[in-house]
Amino acid sequence: MALLELRNGTKEYRGVPAVKDVTFALHQGEVHALLGENGAGKSTLTKMLAGVVEPTSGEIWLDGERVTLPTPAEALKRGIAMVYQETSLVPSLTVAQNLYLTDRKWFHRLRGIYIAGQQFLQSLNFHVDPTALVSSLGAGQKQMVEIARAVHHNARIIIFDEPTATLTPEEKHQFFALVDRLRQRGVSIVFISHALEEALQISDRITVMRDGQHVVTDLTSAFDREKIVRAMVGRSLTDELYGRHEDRAVRRPAAKTLSVQNLSMGNVVRNTSFSIFAGQITGVFGLIGSGRTETAKVVAGVLKRDFFHGGQVRLDGRAVRYRVPRPAVRDGIIYVTEDRKIEGFFETMSIAENIYLGALAGGQAKSATVSMGEMRRLAQEWIGALNIKAINADARVIELSGGNQQKVVVAKALVQKPRLVIFDEPTRGVDVGAIAEIHQLINRLADEGIAVMVISSYLPEVLTLSDRILVCRQGRIVEEFDGRAADEETIMYAAVH
Amino acid sequence: MSIFGRLTQEQIVLGLAVLLCIGFSIALPGFLTANNLLNLLRSVSILGILGVAMALVVIGRGIDLSLIAAMAISVAWTLQLIGTGMPVAQAAVIGVVFCLAVGMINGFLIAYVEIPAIFATLAMGTAVYGFGRYFLFNLDVLYFPDHARYLLWLGQGAVLGVPVPIYLFAGVCLLAFLFLRQTRAGRYLRAVGDNLAAARISGVPARPIIVLQYMMSSLIGFVAGIVTAASVASMNTRIANSTFVYDVILVVVLGGIGLSGGRGGIRNVIVGTLLIGVLLNGMTIMDIQYTLQNVIKSVILLTAIVIDTILNPRDEQTAQQGDI
Numbered sequence: 001m002a003l004l005e006l007r008n009g010t011k012e013y014r015g016v017p018a019v020k021d022v023t024f025a026l027h028q029g030e031v032h033a034l035l036g037e038n039g040a041g042k043s044t045l046t047k048m049l050a051g052v053v054e055p056t057s058g059e060i061w062l063d064g065e066r067v068t069l070p071t072p073a074e075a076l077k078r079g080i081a082m083v084y085q086e087t088s089l090v091p092s093l094t095v096a097q098n099l100y101l102t103d104r105k106w107f108h109r110l111r112g113i114y115i116a117g118q119q120f121l122q123s124l125n126f127h128v129d130p131t132a133l134v135s136s137l138g139a140g141q142k143q144m145v146e147i148a149r150a151v152h153h154n155a156r157i158i159i160f161d162e163p164t165a166t167l168t169p170e171e172k173h174q175f176f177a178l179v180d181r182l183r184q185r186g187v188s189i190v191f192i193s194h195a196l197e198e199a200l201q202i203s204d205r206i207t208v209m210r211d212g213q214h215v216v217t218d219l220t221s222a223f224d225r226e227k228i229v230r231a232m233v234g235r236s237l238t239d240e241l242y243g244r245h246e247d248r249a250v251r252r253p254a255a256k257t258l259s260v261q262n263l264s265m266g267n268v269v270r271n272t273s274f275s276i277f278a279g280q281i282t283g284v285f286g287l288i289g290s291g292r293t294e295t296a297k298v299v300a301g302v303l304k305r306d307f308f309h310g311g312q313v314r315l316d317g318r319a320v321r322y323r324v325p326r327p328a329v330r331d332g333i334i335y336v337t338e339d340r341k342i343e344g345f346f347e348t349m350s351i352a353e354n355i356y357l358g359a360l361a362g363g364q365a366k367s368a369t370v371s372m373g374e375m376r377r378l379a380q381e382w383i384g385a386l387n388i389k390a391i392n393a394d395a396r397v398i399e400l401s402g403g404n405q406q407k408v409v410v411a412k413a414l415v416q417k418p419r420l421v422i423f424d425e426p427t428r429g430v431d432v433g434a435i436a437e438i439h440q441l442i443n444r445l446a447d448e449g450i451a452v453m454v455i456s457s458y459l460p461e462v463l464t465l466s467d468r469i470l471v472c473r474q475g476r477i478v479e480e481f482d483g484r485a486a487d488e489e490t491i492m493y494a495a496v497h
Numbered sequence: 498m499s500i501f502g503r504l505t506q507e508q509i510v511l512g513l514a515v516l517l518c519i520g521f522s523i524a525l526p527g528f529l530t531a532n533n534l535l536n537l538l539r540s541v542s543i544l545g546i547l548g549v550a551m552a553l554v555v556i557g558r559g560i561d562l563s564l565i566a567a568m569a570i571s572v573a574w575t576l577q578l579i580g581t582g583m584p585v586a587q588a589a590v591i592g593v594v595f596c597l598a599v600g601m602i603n604g605f606l607i608a609y610v611e612i613p614a615i616f617a618t619l620a621m622g623t624a625v626y627g628f629g630r631y632f633l634f635n636l637d638v639l640y641f642p643d644h645a646r647y648l649l650w651l652g653q654g655a656v657l658g659v660p661v662p663i664y665l666f667a668g669v670c671l672l673a674f675l676f677l678r679q680t681r682a683g684r685y686l687r688a689v690g691d692n693l694a695a696a697r698i699s700g701v702p703a704r705p706i707i708v709l710q711y712m713m714s715s716l717i718g719f720v721a722g723i724v725t726a727a728s729v730a731s732m733n734t735r736i737a738n739s740t741f742v743y744d745v746i747l748v749v750v751l752g753g754i755g756l757s758g759g760r761g762g763i764r765n766v767i768v769g770t771l772l773i774g775v776l777l778n779g780m781t782i783m784d785i786q787y788t789l790q791n792v793i794k795s796v797i798l799l800t801a802i803v804i805d806t807i808l809n810p811r812d813e814q815t816a817q818q819g820d821i
Contacts, residue, residue, distance in 0.1 A: 325700055330700065343694035347759075357688050363700075370684055
């Protein structure tokens with residue numbers, strides 16, 4: 001007997017179906033993982049269940065009766081809460097204030113809610129100080145507060161949209177323990193994720209979606225990684241994607257492109273030294289907060305280091321010091337950001353304009369005026385080379401899927417003819433098909449003799465791609481491994497201790 | 498989805514302008530005459546030129562509140578220098594250099610010192626006005642010197658029956674359009690306005706571009722100032738303290754250039770100017786009070802923004818996650 005059920009649900013945006021005729025059932029007290037590539041319709045499906053969007057057609061049944069959920073507040077009243085990827089807490093208020101924010105009361109006595117909050121959080125076994133400001137909490141603790149708020153509203157059903165995307169491994173463990181506790185309290189959970197291991201680890205049942213349609217629902221024990229990926233993409237990709245890394249040849253390093261000595265910036269990058277070689281992929285693994293992104297940004301001139309004590313960066317043996325990214329770009333050091341929406345692409349511009357802007361800024365186009373013909377030519381060339389899927393080159397980047405957006409950002413960087421490319425989380429928020437293509441591209445770059453640095457917090461990615469692996473911890477490169485000899489455990493061990 | 502689904506603010510405003518035109522033509526005798534229409538265009542071309550100046554800054558995600566002050570003081574100074582017997586060309590060069598200096602200081606404060614544009618230019622506008630009134634001249638109003646009266650042609654003359662300010666407005670529009678579309682700096686300007694962080698990482702010289710945009714706006718402001726002075730044979734420096742600068746912002750925003758930067762172009766300025774022009778002209782023929790005119794202008798602005806929000810709703814959730 002299903003607790004919450006969507007029957008033949010369809011949701012169309014401007015006539016384009018995001019979810020087509022999907023039937024989805026959540027049982028009492030289960031953890032139900034919802035998997036699929038970006039754009040498979042997972043978010044839309046859960047938003048219908050949480051009252052965020054209304055189905056174009058189809059019925060929602062709760063406790064065996066048909067209901068309509070016009071608003072999230074209505075859904076919450078019936079015990080359905082959704083926890084978003086982006087937190088919906090008010091950062092300038094304390095934890096307790098956030099917990100009791102939407103209670104129907106005109107005044108809250110601060111002391112009262114702190115005591116109540118303390119007791120309530122303890123009863124959930126969450127170690128969060130109710131008087132702390134939300135802005136001072138880490139991602140994991142914020143999530144605890146969100147969940148506590150949902151439980152406080154007597155939610156019987158909690159929907160998590162990619163809950164672990166921003167968490168460190170430690171926080172993930174806490175989160176899994178928490179999901180377990182919720183399950184014991186009889187709460188039913190829907191859990192959207194990109195990380196298949198997590199789904200296999202904590203869920204009772206798994207539903208896979210593809211292109212807005214339901215593919216398969218079954219007990220978790222009936223799945224393995226290979227089977228899920230096949231269901232997600234409709235083809236077998238696992239080997240292509242994360243094949244056994246011992247099987248492949250490791251590239252020999254050519255000339256030393258970049259050499260960094262005693263690089264420091266504040267207390268984020270601490271006196272770190274390493275080298276990057278041409279014709280080779282150097283993987284950098286580090287947990288969030290280990291200073292890996294900041295190190296790369298200092299090298300590329302995006303962040304500025306101390307003039308006297310900042311250490312030394314040599315490009316092909318020549319000492320360089322960049323205060324802004326422009327001279328670094330001109331010298332061929334290109335940083336491909338981990339956060340494409342904030343600092344990756346230009347959302348008001350088309351694909352062609354984005355790529356052409358890269359060419360202009362990289363100094364490949366020399367004249368002071370622009371050439372539409374050149375812009376068209378570059379766009380066609382790169383759309384073909386990277387297999388960017390769009391209606392045409394004039395499509396706006398903001399309208400593309402995550403994978404294609406990432407490809408545009410990569411094209412914008414590669415059009416600048418780099419000698420050293422730093423990819424920061426190249427496949428974050430990218431669907432499985434595009435991950436394979438981006439990995440192939442990175443390999444091709446190294447084969448062409450370009451120095452490639454790949455920063456990632458996903459171990460299988462680091463292991464498949466890298467010829468050489470550097471591990472970053474507390475602002476410093478602490479260990480180096482041969483790409484073939486390393487395994488997940490030794491790398492993780494180096495990263496956390 | 499109705500057929501209105503894809504209308505942009507630009508098209509809505511253009512539609513409103515056409516509707517107003519038709520309404521006035523029917524209701525107001527004397528509106529739909531060649532003479533009145535040319536008069537209409539002439540009277541708004543100064544506003545239009547200033548709109549282009551403001552648009553360049555707004556597209557670069559800035560705002561220039563010192564535009565009118567710089568215009569008034571630089572042109573007034575130029576007139577005073579001509580009055581003291583300095584050659585016209587030399588006086589004009591001094592005025593232009595003054596404008597460029599103001600723009601450069603604005604740009605420096607915003608790009609390098611990283612002061613928010615609204616505060617930097619607000620303070621700069623007051624400083625420029627105070628500087629002019631204290632150091633340069635004692636009078637509020639500076640008149641065109643008699644021996645330079647041939648310059649009045651710029652504001653009052655006509656070529657082939659069309660007033661000169663209209664040509665100047667068209668010329669400024671064309672140059673700004675070509676700048677935005679055809680030059681490397683124009684592309685950079687749009688990129689900086691769209692996403693400063695991404696532009697910086699891509700290797701765009703972001704700070705020099707910000708300085709450039711304020712220098713350009715000041716320079717175009719000087720052109721508008723000369724036309725203003727030539728139209729009425731004087732420059733009233735008090736205009737720097739009036740709400741004129743908000744009219745200019747009204748034209749830009751009404752035309753559909755978002756204050757969030759990167760969006761819109763010169764076409765939007767023209768459309769915004771047309772609507773305001775038709776409106777002001779009609780209201781003047783109807784003899785509506787100036788204060789009431791202000792109320793009507795602001796209601797029109799709010800209406801345009803509301804209609805735009807209804808027809809092009811912004812879905813934050815989709816915008817942030819991009820995942821359906």
